Amino acid sequence: MTTTPPLLSGLDGLMSLSRREGVDIRPTLLRVLTDIYVQAPSHTDDEERQFVELTSRLIDQVDDATRAAVRARLSIYPKTPIIIAEQLGIRSREQEQPAPLARSIAQPTVEPARTIEPDNNAPAASTAPLLMLPNDAAQISEMFFAADSSKRSAILFHLADAPLKTASRIPAPRAKQAIQILEMAAFAVDTENFALELADVLILPKRVAMQIIDDRGGEPLACALKALDMSSDAFQRVLLFLNPEVGASVTMVYRLSRLYDQISEHAALVLLAAWRGATMPIARAKYRPLLHDDERQRARASQPQARSDTRHVTPDAARTTSRRASED
Numbered sequence: 001m002t003t004t005p006p007l008l009s010g011l012d013g014l015m016s017l018s019r020r021e022g023v024d025i026r027p028t029l030l031r032v033l034t035d036i037y038v039q040a041p042s043h044t045d046d047e048e049r050q051f052v053e054l055t056s057r058l059i060d061q062v063d064d065a066t067r068a069a070v071r072a073r074l075s076i077y078p079k080t081p082i083i084i085a086e087q088l089g090i091r092s093r094e095q096e097q098p099a100p101l102a103r104s105i106a107q108p109t110v111e112p113a114r115t116i117e118p119d120n121n122a123p124a125a126s127t128a129p130l131l132m133l134p135n136d137a138a139q140i141s142e143m144f145f146a147a148d149s150s151k152r153s154a155i156l157f158h159l160a161d162a163p164l165k166t167a168s169r170i171p172a173p174r175a176k177q178a179i180q181i182l183e184m185a186a187f188a189v190d191t192e193n194f195a196l197e198l199a200d201v202l203i204l205p206k207r208v209a210m211q212i213i214d215d216r217g218g219e220p221l222a223c224a225l226k227a228l229d230m231s232s233d234a235f236q237r238v239l240l241f242l243n244p245e246v247g248a249s250v251t252m253v254y255r256l257s258r259l260y261d262q263i264s265e266h267a268a269l270v271l272l273a274a275w276r277g278a279t280m281p282i283a284r285a286k287y288r289p290l291l292h293d294d295e296r297q298r299a300r301a302s303q304p305q306a307r308s309d310t311r312h313v314t315p316d317a318a319r320t321t322s323r324r325a326s327e328d
Contacts (some may be wrong), residue, residue, distance in 0.1 A: 017088075025162055025177060026058050026061050026062050027063060028056065028161070028163075029054075030062055030066060030070055031069065031158055032158045033051065033055055034055070034070045035073070035090065035158070036076065036147075036151050036154055037051050037077075039150055039154070040279075041150065043079060050085075052083050052084060055070075055084055056087060058082065059088065070088070071088045071089070071090060074090060075088075114169070121204075125194055126248070134278065136277070137276070137277025140278075141271075142311045143155070143276045144219075144271065145211070145220065149255075152217065152219045153219075153259065154269075155266075156219070156223070156262075159264075159267035159270045159271065160267045161266070166269035166273055167273040170201060170202070172229075174201060175179070175229060178197055178201035179230050179234060181196055182310060185197065186237065186238040187228050187241050189241060189242065190214060195210050196209075198212065201226065202272060203276060204275055208278075210226075213243075218239070218252065218256045221238075222263060223263060223272070225238065226260065226265065226268035227268040227272045229265070229267055232260060232261055236257050239253050239256060287309065
């Protein structure tokens with residue numbers, strides 16, 4: 001018996017990203033939460049509780065533009081939780097008297113424009129993208145694989161401008177070579193070699209490459225090939241031949257082709273960085289000392305040992321050495 005994952009599965013762990021020093025991604029998180037929530041016509045009590053817990057913490061911590069966008073989405077959604085509606089100033093539909101959807105916002109006093117000379121010696125503002133830790137990367141990867149097609153599209157849309165550190169672009173010569181090999185493997189319906197080449201060029205474990213290929217939705221494969229900057233025509237050819245089940249469905253090929261054209265390079269490289277980061281704990285856990293002094297014992301064993309023949313001298317050898325010394 002299979003169980004459906006919770007609607008907001010994995011998003012709670014991503015809250016750790018918004019509490020870390022660096023670029024603030026709370027606006028992106030709030031938009032993703034809202035878009036995923038309003039896509040379903042109804043929700044269970046657990047889903048509503050999750051949404052309220054996460055959203056209520058973010059609403060007061062984001063900028064006015066993000067708050068206004070979220071308010072607009074939730075004001076026309078019939079199942080907006082009452083607590084969130086009150087927090088955003090959304091008028092209840094049950095009230096008869098018309099009222100504005102949002103609280104009035106005081107207009108700031110406009111000061112005369114001043115000409116400010118640029119200070120070339122002043123330090124530049126920090127715009128470094130936020131680096132994902134392995135746990136955060138694993139949460140993003142799991143959330144993406146667990147989501148359905150519509151939620152994946154929403155996630156990719158918001159990752160397009162998310163201030164997260166991306167994976168480095170694949171060098172053009174290597175990417176070109178990989179694209180040729182992947183196309184030939186797809187024509188031959190050679191999933192094994194396709195997975196090996198995909199794992200090699202994207203620096204991923206083979207099991208992750210197989211998970212990307214075997215995914216029924218097709219979105220992970222689209223993101224992986226987008227990270228290689230494969231052309232749209234080549235991507236369509238891969239879709240038609242690699243998986244006969246997908247190639248036989250005109251609707252699915254058309255949907256994935258449209259999605260492929262809409263995926264940004266930034267979103268694809270962020271997701272690639274998440275796939276790589278999610279495997280880091282496994283790589284680091286290959287060796288673990290079994291004893292508390294295991295490392296010390298290994299250090300002792302690596303030191304050179306004194307030659308044993310200097311400590312075990314036979315009596316005859318000693319007498320011969322003494323006689324030679326006296327003759328000299």
